[in-house]
Amino acid sequence: MTIIGVGTKNPAKIDAVKQLIRSGDIDAIIRSYNVPSGVSAMPMSDIETRQGAINRAKAVLDQDEAVSFGIGMEGGVSDIEGDMYLCNWAAAADRFGHVISAGGARILLPEVLAEGVRAGNELGDIADAYAHQKNVHTHGGTIGVLTEGRITRTEMFLHILKLIEGMYAHQKNVQHGEG
Ligand SMILES: O=P(O)(O)OP(=O)(O)OP(=O)(O)OC[C@H]1O[C@@H](n2cnc3c(O)ncnc32)[C@H](O)[C@@H]1O
Numbered sequence: 001m002t003i004i005g006v007g008t009k010n011p012a013k014i015d016a017v018k019q020l021i022r023s024g025d026i027d028a029i030i031r032s033y034n035v036p037s038g039v040s041a042m043p044m045s046d047i048e049t050r051q052g053a054i055n056r057a058k059a060v061l062d063q064d065e066a067v068s069f070g071i072g073m074e075g076g077v078s079d080i081e082g083d084m085y086l087c088n089w090a091a092a093a094d095r096f097g098h099v100i101s102a103g104g105a106r107i108l109l110p111e112v113l114a115e116g117v118r119a120g121n122e123l124g125d126i127a128d129a130y131a132h133q134k135n136v137h138t139h140g141g142t143i144g145v146l147t148e149g150r151i152t153r154t155e156m157f158l159h160i161l162k163l164i165e166g167m168y169a170h171q172k173n174v175q176h177g178e179g
């Protein structure tokens, strides 16, 4: 039985790992840890967001020696020619120093949300005000609000985790000369 450590207490993110394990019939259990992302509370670029995911994945391994894989997930925003997009990254780290990372779907933020982020607020707070909801970030996420629930934050992270799990399987195949 593999123990997977997840670097968050946010149920929207933890559910993505749960669904990955269930859908992939993976023999693993999950433990979750509050770990520092090592980047700002509101990452403002792909570079920073990706780094936050990698930092969390590695930090999990220091929390508990029973954990074989650390998973980090981070949300942020990324500016493309003045348009602000929601961006998301995830990473997995093992005990041998290997790190696999991947990014997710991006979605244009309405100007009122972008302005709030540029003014120094965290997207989670602005999304709550925008949607007249509480804790959007632990539920469907901004992506859920902006797509009328068609894609939730959990589904979006699940997609990224499937990419990472698939890349891990591919790397193992290549190592065994089957690639
Ligand atoms: O507890 P953690 O794991 O930190 O989860 P979080 O919801 O704070 O998420 P992140 O730290 O990864 O995201 C950085 C910031 O961006 C916000 N954010 C990112 N994606 C979001 C989304 O889809 N919906 C709402 N807020 C989001 C979040 O509230 C934070 O203020």
Ligand SMILES: [Mg+2]
Pocket: 041
């Ligand atoms: Mg956070």
